Amino acid sequence: MEALTLTLGVGAALLSGVAYVIYNVQTRLGHSCPNAVSWSIWAFLSTLNALSYREMTDDWVSTLQFVTGAVACILTFLYALFSGKFAWPKPREWVVFALGAIAVLVWWKYQSATAASVIVITAFMVSFIPTYEGVIKDPYKESPMAWVLWTIVFAVGALIVVLRDKEPIALLNPILLAISHGGVALLSTRKRKARFPKPTI
DSSP: OHHHHHHHHHHHHHHHHHHHHHHHHHHHHTSOOOOHHHHHHHHHHHHHHHHHHHHHHOOHHHHHHHHHHHHHHHHHHHHHHHTTOOOOOOHHHHHHHHHHHHHHHHHHHHOOHHHHHHHHHHHHHHHHHHHHHHHHHOGGGOOHHHHHHHHHHHHHHHHHHHHTTOOGGGGHHHHHHHHHHHHHHHHTOHHHHTTSOOOOO
């Protein structure tokens, strides 16, 4: 069982890295339009998430994909920022950014591994709002490939938690992240895009 979960953990980490490479290519080609607020929050929270998840589970195999994702997420954010791929946030998006900042402050005050994990995952869910609003209105803002891979990564993460008999609360993080990433993939499918006029710009 140890060998299986180790293989799954390393495989999920590698797949996560591949998904970020694909997303950066999609962004460069204009097939993905990363949301500045979502990605700025994700870049910071992904690091906190990896640290708190490691403390909560005390299991480096389960945490490996989150560490890989944290590094890749920060690099993706920096690429989008310095290549001018971000649009200036709308007023409502600044509210989401403020909620993300508040979540970080709450985590900083209490610094309990379990509480931090719940706070971070809640902030992650809130930070998805601008991305979801964008892709609901315009499915051409995203391409599903990277999001499908991230969904698989987090689903594998949930499986690892089950196989390694961790506390049930450790499932909350990968399951909710799998659902949220999968939602973006579904909203940006070619079939859904066919029902929308293709942007002329």
